[in-house]
Amino acid sequence: MNVITAKQVEELIKEGKTLNLIDVREADEVEAGKIPGAVNIPLGLIEFRMNELDKTKDYIIVCRSGARSGRATQFLESYGFKVKNMTSGMLAWEGSVE
Template structure:
C-alpha cells in the first residue's frame, strides 16, 4: 500500500495540486475540521458508497491516525482503485481545516 505523510500531503495542497482527498472519519470527528476540499465518506459506508469515487483518479485516504484510512485503502485497492494512505492522519495535519 502506498503511503504519504501528512506533511507531504500539505505540500501538495499548498502547491495547488488538484487532489482527491477522502476523509473516512465519523461525522463528529469531521465536524471538528477536515482538510479543505476533502470528501467525507465514513469508513463504515465505504463498501456501499465506493462507486461514488472516481476510479480514474488517484485518491488520498485520511482518518484520525492512519488506521481506518489504511483499512479503506486496502478495500479500495481490492476494487481496483489507486489510493494512498495518509500516515499519521489528522493527528499529524498541521495546516488549515474547514468546518
C-alpha cells in the same frame, strides 16, 4: 499499500495541486475540522459509496491516526482504485482545516 505523509499532502496543496481527499472519520469527528476540500465517507460506508469514486483518479484516504484510512485503502485497492493512505492521519496534520 501506498502511503503519503501529512506534510507531503500539505506541500501538494500549497503547490496548488488538485487532490482527491476522502476522510473516513465519522461525521462528528469531521465537524471538529477536516482538510479543505476533503469528502467525508465514513469507513463503514465506503463499501456502499465506492460507486461515487472514479477508478481513473488518484485518492488520498485520511482518518484520525492512519488506521481506519489504512483499512479503507486496502479495501479500495482490492477493487482496483488508486489510493494512498495518509500516515498518522489528522493527528499529524498541521495545515488549515475547514
